[in-house]
Amino acid sequence: xxxxxxxxxxxxxxxxxxxxxxxxxxxxxxxxxxxxxxxxxxxxxxxxxxxxxxxxxxxxxxxxxxxxxxxxxxxxxxxxxxxxxxxxxxxxxxxxxxxxxxxxxxxxxxxxxxxxxxxxxxxxxxxxxxxxxxxxxxxxxxxxxxxxxxxxxxxxxxxxxxxxxxxxxxxxxxxxxxxxxxxxxxxxxxxxxxxxxxxxxxxxxxxxxxxxxxxxxxxxxxxxxxxxxxxxxxxxxxxxxxxxxxxxxxxxxxxxxxxxxxxxxxxxxxxxxxxxxxxxxxxxxxxxxxxxxx
Numbered sequence: 001x002x003x004x005x006x007x008x009x010x011x012x013x014x015x016x017x018x019x020x021x022x023x024x025x026x027x028x029x030x031x032x033x034x035x036x037x038x039x040x041x042x043x044x045x046x047x048x049x050x051x052x053x054x055x056x057x058x059x060x061x062x063x064x065x066x067x068x069x070x071x072x073x074x075x076x077x078x079x080x081x082x083x084x085x086x087x088x089x090x091x092x093x094x095x096x097x098x099x100x101x102x103x104x105x106x107x108x109x110x111x112x113x114x115x116x117x118x119x120x121x122x123x124x125x126x127x128x129x130x131x132x133x134x135x136x137x138x139x140x141x142x143x144x145x146x147x148x149x150x151x152x153x154x155x156x157x158x159x160x161x162x163x164x165x166x167x168x169x170x171x172x173x174x175x176x177x178x179x180x181x182x183x184x185x186x187x188x189x190x191x192x193x194x195x196x197x198x199x200x201x202x203x204x205x206x207x208x209x210x211x212x213x214x215x216x217x218x219x220x221x222x223x224x225x226x227x228x229x230x231x232x233x234x235x236x237x238x239x240x241x242x243x244x245x246x247x248x249x250x251x252x253x254x255x256x257x258x259x260x261x262x263x264x265x266x267x268x269x270x271x272x273x274x275x276x277x278x279x280x281x282x283x284x285x286x287x288x289x290x291x292x293x294x
Contacts, residue, residue, distance in 0.1 A: 005147015012151065015077065016084025023077050024235050031073030035066055041279035042069060047294055048278045052203035067274035074235040075122070082124045083155030090128050095232060099242035106223035106244070107134060112181040115225045116188040116213050116245065118265045119277035122229040122238055123187070124156070129229075129240060130183055131159035137177040138185040139212075141166050171212065178220040188213045189265055191282055199287055200258035203266055208285045214257040217250045224249055226264055230272050241268070 001009070015023065034042055046065045053061055082090050097103075106113050115130070117123050130136050138156065140163050143149035153163050164170045164177075177184050191197070192210045199206040217224055224245025229238045248260035269276045283293040 001150060002145055002147030004145045005149075005151055008148050009151045012080045012084055012155075016080035018080075020081075020236055023081060024074065027074040027077035027235060028070060029073070030076055031070035034069035034072055041072065044281055044294065045069070045278035048282065051205065051283070051293070053273075054204070064274055065278075068276075068278050071231065071235075071275045072279060074231060078122060078235065079124060079155065082122075082128050083158065087128070087132065087159060090125070091132065093125065093236075093238050094129065094229075095237040095239055097240045097242070100240075102244050103133075103225060103227075103242040106225055107183075109223055110181060112178050112220070112222040113183045113225055114178065114213065114216050114220060114222045114245070115183055115185045115227055116261065116265070117185055117227050118189045118268060119187060119280065120228040120265075120269055121231055121272065121275045125238055126227055126229040126240060127156055127161060127185070128159055130185060131161040134183050135180075136161040136183045136185060137164050137174060138162070139164050139166055139170060139174060139187070141190070174212075174216065175219065178216060178222050181222075184216065184222070186210075186213050186216075188261060189277075189282065191280075191285060194285055198254050198258055200255065200262050202262040202282075203269075205283055205293075206287050206290075207262065207283055209258045209262060211254055211258065213261060214249060214254055217245070217257070218252060226268065228268055231275060241271075243268070 045068050049061050049065050053064065056064070081093065117126055127138060138161055142165055143152060156163055164173045174184050188210060190210060191208055197208045197210050200209045201207070202209070225242055226245055227240065227242045229240050231238055243264070246260040246264055249257050251257045281294060286293060
């Protein structure tokens with residue numbers, strides 16, 4: 001393991017022993033640093049929020065940006081809660097599961113599931129929960145440092161999930177996993193590389209969107225589900241949300257499919273907008289002829 005990987009592993013072990021109140025306090029403190037110190041994440045979040053919420057006043061947009069930084073702080077500090085505590089301790093953080101009948105019915109069909117989980121709220125907790133409900137295969141992108149990637153993968157796989165590295169072989173594995181009746185999880189709002197996606201509307205902007213989820217939906221009869229984990233009570237508890245995917249996502253026309261997918265993701269984001277990954281350059285690749293976003 002690399003030196004950075006060992007440091008990351010050590011920090012997780014230490015932070016995992018802290019009581020919940022101390023963990024959340026550190027998360028808020030980290031959020032304050034993001035708010036007060038110049039950094040790219042803060043500036044990207046401000047730009048994204050400015051462009052995606054034009055109906056808000058400047059004061060409201062700044063308040064949303066500030067709260068987003070707090071949520072980012074929570075997100076970093078909650079990893080030890082999900083990866084270092086016992087499964088019972090981790091799952092006890094879930095307060096309520098909205099749409100559970102929809103999820104249970106999809107699972108009961110026995111045809112697996114195609115689950116889209118945007119970068120909203122505590123998606124790592126969602127991963128842990130899903131791993132207790134069935135055999136799972138989750139697509140991921142490897143971290144730049146292989147040691148850190150090793151630690152992250154171990155945390156996500158600790159309850160039995162299979163992590164599938166993005167790439168040609170990973171895509172083939174996901175298609176096979178759907179035939180095996182597994183829960184296949186994809187983060188559908190990562191910006192693909194140029195030439196590997198299609199543009200579709202998202203928060204009023206033509207946005208390069210990955211086509212993998214749509215193509216899986218076109219080829220597999222597995223039920224379509226979208227989900228996220230919402231932080232509550234200052235990040236001390238969480239609600240899970242499951243909704244059935246729009247049937248239009250299966251449309252053979254990718255423009256129709258991706259528009260439906262992005263519309264559902266946008267609707268979910270609007271329920272707790274500060275918990276979305278606004279610090280990510282989601283709109284950096286623009287349609288031909290459009291000016292740079294950042």
